[in-house]
Amino acid sequence: MKLVRLQPADLPIETRALAKALLGHVLVRETDEGLTAGTIVETAYLPGDPACHAFSGKTARNATLFGPPLRSYVYQIYGTSYCFNLSSEAEGEGAGVLVRALEPIKGLEIMRERRSTSIERDLCRGPGRLCRALAIDRSLDGIDLSEHPHLWLAEAQEFPMRVRSSRRIGVTRAAERRLRFYAAGNPYVSGPARLNPS
């Protein structure tokens, strides 16, 4: 299996298009422990929603969302979990896409140690879990995915992939909007079954 780094021109910068285009591509992480990687199978975004960190304007925490596209925006939530996003849209506009689940493809043994579970399906199923499995934390906030040596995107390993949408998970505002995308039928997608029809 050969992981070829994606070039910025390979992805759209518009938020919705990016959220869909990311499905099937691979998120790669390299540390002293080794290489871990997974196929992106679920994403979501939050335009015009008070839950979006960019909704109320630029702050110290969310500055990355207002920067150039394809930067890593990482924040901590509920004290214990990190969430990994990619900034979208042109510099100056605050927007991004949350990566919600991966299908693990490399470094599963490392992931099992970091996650303290042997259940493969649970290694990267959820935004907090995938950050734990790939050792992503705030130190990676703001880095450029197209250049960074230790966190980057690779060309798709699984195509074609049937993309479906649903309402989002964990947000209450504008709840009816279908701003979550996932790979139909993929067992590594998070959330309740009723939100994951094939």
Place this chain on the structure above:
DNA sequence: AGGATGATCGTCT
């Protein structure tokens, strides 16, 4: 300086 809150997770029933 203090209070409210969250794009979650793991555990328990």
Place this chain on the structure above:
DNA sequence: GACGATCATCCTC
């Protein structure tokens, strides 16, 4: 399906 943990960040005083 429900609930509590846990703390960085932001907002208000």
